[in-house]
Amino acid sequence: MSKHHVSSVINGEPVEFLCEPQQTLLDCLRDELHLTGSKEGCGSGDCGACTVIVDGNIVCSCLMLGVEAEGRTVLTVEGVAEGEKLHPVQQKFLEHAALQCGFCTPGFIVAAKALLDENKNPTEEETRYWLAGNLCRCTGYDKIVRAVLDAAAVMRGENPPSPAT
């Protein structure tokens, strides 16, 4: 079967790639475009490690075909920082040590960024529900939730104290 030629905007750059119709967007990002930040935890929509933003909404890139990205705008974890400047969510993940093995982290960062893009002041409950599709085997979630809430505060121009380490 012939390969499809796909043009998308990925992390702000126009990108073209070739893919087999059955390849997922996650496969294309990792294997064709060498953007290996997005992870495959389950491949079935359950863990969120593959989370990317497509046209403004978070989706599991393991449950989207690469060909479906034709004409779409995609943001992966590689596009979250601005150059060397970390996004507040990334900065707060570091400060709170909101990761251990780190496999889930790219998915959490992307999902949390999308949350804060549309809700400047999420409650803890809203944050936990929003992130219910992201699984973490290591942290117990609490530090992740604190990091996201602190990042929200930073983005609102407040200056939350750094956590005691």
Added chain:
Amino acid sequence: MPRVSYTAPTSIDDAVKALAASAGVAKALSGGTDLLVQLKSGRVRPEVIVDTKRIPGLIGIREEGDKFVIGAATPGIMISADERLTRAYPGIVEGVDLIGSTQIQGRCSIAGNLCNASPAADSVPPVIAARATAVVVGPNGRREVPVENIVTGPGQTSLQKGEFVVEFRIPKPLPRQSDAYLRFIPRTEMDIAVVGCAVNVVLDAGGTCTEARVVLGAVAPTQVIVEEAAQALIGHKLDDDTLKRLDSAARAACRPISDKRGTIEYRIKVAGVLARRAAAIAFDRAASRA
């Protein structure tokens, strides 16, 4: 994943042609949150995948006279964000919103939820309770069918070769009409319904029910419209006696299986409880829409 071919037609006619032309299995694609999982596991082996999302109208919500029209592939996130639907049928929005995580909501559609034909599909009971129809197109043209006629059993639908759903048409609610959907799962998020129950009622000015539909999910091979439960409500306010009759009618309609999420006895019991709770919410909402 096994090899497959993919096409993304931009008209209904081309989609029907692509679906009908395939010698093997042809699958319509909406959000892919069921289809891709099944492709990967090998449960379905289509020859062609026909992505419906580039067909005008397949994504979006519009009003046409006394109907709301929801494009078949409209993702959950767009449905929950629609204020008209949220006001008119909060129960439909509740059912859609319960499907999966935020990531799944970015893609999952009512057509996919329906045509995947799981007895536990969360958006289907409230859509049936609202007396929605599905517009189906295929090689023999277009037909409009009640949504409850689409699913015939687990994983089975009445759609013929080459047919797919293009939209759902939902009558706008009467002045004192409203609905509710509740599902029971053993945890608070990310699980499959043990029981789901939608109740849609119309009240008169005094609060007496004049029309009702009660639909159960996950307690039989398909969603069940419980006529006796509707009859228990019609002509009554939501007093204790009415609730008791509603509860027993709902329980009597269950033909569930036992699995790791719940035994037969448990599901039957929960169906009665959910019917009562959903009815209470639907009555409250209908009264406040006066």
